[in-house]
Amino acid sequence: MSPLRQSSPARSTGARSARASRSSGTARSGRTARRRTPVVDPACAEAVDLAREAAQEVAATGTTQPSPSGAVGDHLGLRAEGDRVVTHYFACLNPAYRGWHWAVTVTRAARAKVVTVSECALLPGEDALLAPEWVPWLERLRPGDLGPGDLLPTAADDVRLAPGYADVGDSGDQQMQWELGLGRPRVLSREGRAEAAARWYDGIAGPRAPIAASAPAQCSTCGFYVPLAGELRQMFGVCANEYAPDDGRVVSADHGCGAHSEAVVVPPASEHGPPVLDEVGYDIVKITPARDSGDDGSSETPSEEEEALGHS
Numbered sequence: 001m002s003p004l005r006q007s008s009p010a011r012s013t014g015a016r017s018a019r020a021s022r023s024s025g026t027a028r029s030g031r032t033a034r035r036r037t038p039v040v041d042p043a044c045a046e047a048v049d050l051a052r053e054a055a056q057e058v059a060a061t062g063t064t065q066p067s068p069s070g071a072v073g074d075h076l077g078l079r080a081e082g083d084r085v086v087t088h089y090f091a092c093l094n095p096a097y098r099g100w101h102w103a104v105t106v107t108r109a110a111r112a113k114v115v116t117v118s119e120c121a122l123l124p125g126e127d128a129l130l131a132p133e134w135v136p137w138l139e140r141l142r143p144g145d146l147g148p149g150d151l152l153p154t155a156a157d158d159v160r161l162a163p164g165y166a167d168v169g170d171s172g173d174q175q176m177q178w179e180l181g182l183g184r185p186r187v188l189s190r191e192g193r194a195e196a197a198a199r200w201y202d203g204i205a206g207p208r209a210p211i212a213a214s215a216p217a218q219c220s221t222c223g224f225y226v227p228l229a230g231e232l233r234q235m236f237g238v239c240a241n242e243y244a245p246d247d248g249r250v251v252s253a254d255h256g257c258g259a260h261s262e263a264v265v266v267p268p269a270s271e272h273g274p275p276v277l278d279e280v281g282y283d284i285v286k287i288t289p290a291r292d293s294g295d296d297g298s299s300e301t302p303s304e305e306e307e308a309l310g311h312s
Contacts, residue, residue: 044086051088051104099128160192207254215256223261
């Protein structure tokens with residue numbers, strides 16, 4: 001007979017049933033169990049002075065104030081975070097952190113009477129001044145932000161660009177024929193072309209600009225208007241007038257300015273007429289010529305009429 005004890009099949013079946021029953025009961029009770037609200041521990045709740053000292057110590061870190069304790073104000077309240085874990089709140093008196101408050105968490109071990117500080121932090125309140133929500137660099141970048149030496153990488157999946165070997169749908173651009181696989185790695189896609197056209201047309205170089213509203217004629221009839229190539233030539237061109245405000249820039253065909261080539265004709269230079277004398281503002285006085293002296297050296301005395309006129 002084997003020295004090992006053998007159990008009967010009936011006894012083994014009963015044991016398995018009992019274990020299955022206990023496991024099912026445990027699972028059922030686990031599903032119905034609810035999370036209980038933590039109770040405030042009396043010892044942790046009374047540790048207000050300990051929490052205040054911890055907040056004052058953190059407030060004094062990295063400051064040269066003679067009285068760093070002034071940065072910690074009155075006790076605002078407490079909250080139970082868990083079993084034997086309580087957070088105390090204190091007002092922050094630092095003028096740079098208006099609306100903030102100190103949060104000091106204290107705790108104690110099970111069956112222990114000594115309360116210790118777990119963590120201390122300065123948290124914002126409802127009226128706290130906070131920094132705006134962080135925006136990724138690519139989303140906050142605006143036109144004109146790129147300066148000398150700056151690099152603006154373009155994403156590989158940018159919808160404004162298409163591979164150079166792809167058909168961009170610009171049948172009027174004959175220059176694209178040699179670019180298919182031989183020139184630039186990426187070219188302007190249909191979406192990129194439409195986006196650029198909308199931006200140019202709605203911008204300062206479009207027909208709604210104030211300078212275009214007072215222009216004598218449109219750019220499409222100007223001799224300095226150079227149309228673009230491809231499909232964009234139907235709506236846009238480049239201004240080549242050095243005196244125009246849009247010189248060297250893309251303008252719409254219905255844009256305009258005062259430097260239109262056919263705006264005005266310069267009048268020819270005219271000769272000045274003879275001077276006009278005003279005879280109303282003064283009186284004409286008849287002057288008698290002075291008499292010449294004789295050869296014998298004698299001279300006649302001027303008459304009284306001549307003396308009256310101021311001649312001698």
